[in-house]
Amino acid sequence: MSRSALPLNAIHAFLVTARHLNLTRAASELCITQGAVSRKIATLESWLGFALFTRHARGLHLTEQGAALLPELQQGFAMLVNATEKASRSNASIRLKAPTCAMHWLVPRLVALEQQRPDIHVALTTTLDHGSQLDNFDAAIVFGPSPAGSICLFEERLTPVMASSVTPPTQIGELAKFTFLHPTPDSRDWQLWLAGLDAALPMARNQHFATMDLAISAAIQGFGITVADVTLVQNDVVNGRLIAPFATSVATGASYSLLQRAEKDAPPFLPELVAWLSEV
Structure with missing residues (x-):
């Protein structure tokens, strides 16, 4: 492989696998098969010229070279993620995640918001995971016990x-x-x-x-x-x-709550969206 072709996907697979030290859990997080995780790690090992893991009965262990490389790759990958997220937040698009069960309540409110504030664009993603967190979204509606720091909608x-x-x-x-x-x-x-x-x-x-x-x-x-x-x-x-x-x-004791990204990381108009949805 050309030394100029840095395998970023393989680096991501390495970081996730190093966190779990388990191929099954790494594959679940990456939404790929264990074999695919192994191939990505092998690609990175081939590019680097040394092994990153050793296999043991209870899972994986980092090699000495893999353990030495891990902190710098974590730092570099975090910088890449932060840079791309910052670029994504530079426009007026707000990434909102919500469980499908909330659509009957949420969609009419988003339509009304768009009519009153056409300058605010909300990119809605639905999920069946009621208790998921923000992940890579700017705001998320979650169902169940209200998480710490969230706004209880109803x-x-x-x-x-x-x-x-x-x-x-x-x-x-x-x-x-x-x-x-x-x-x-x-x-x-x-x-x-x-x-x-x-x-x-x-x-x-x-x-x-x-x-x-x-x-x-x-x-x-x-x-x-x-x-x-x-x-x-x-x-x-x-x-x-x-x-x-x-x-x-x-x-029932459960609630629909709203999580939002911290103010310093928030895209434009997120406070307006939060205020709009909070007016139940």
Whole structure:
């Protein structure tokens, strides 16, 4: 390999593997196979002309030369990451990550923000990981216990909702005749709501979804009745797409919270986005 072709991807693989000293965990973080990690490290070893790791029964060990090289590569790679992140923050694009379950609440707010402030561009990335952190994003909405330093947007409160075209039940017992739409592969959200009312129901017909937004969409189409967060479905209820037949909602103890990048590292207009989303 030409000495001028510095293998940056291989350096990244080396840094991740050196942190874990385990090919399986390194491959998981890099989202590639163990074989691919090994090939990247071999590429870097070939470029350098010496081995970086030795294999042992309990995992990997850095060689003496690999251990000596590691701190300088860590420092150099961090400088590259910081430089590229700084260049990325130089424009008005705000990188926002949010769980798909928040889309019914989030998208109308982003549309309204764009209408009022066309100079603010939000690059939205959705995820199924409710508890993920900022990673390489400028802001992130997370679900669950509120992380330290985050802004609590709203607490989760569950209530049944269904399409407005369907005749609603007047008593809890009448729910048994509907198809139950579950926002998760198990039935925990429905069970939380029923437990809050000290009630139990037979559930003869059930459909399970991976996320709450999918269950809400199915309810809007008249597929059945789901239990959903009252804040997430607020716009759908106001616009007549859904009805909430019961006034009772049950707090789950979880929250939707907003994490943001530190002010010194923040892109332009991030404070405006945070203020906008905080006005629930």
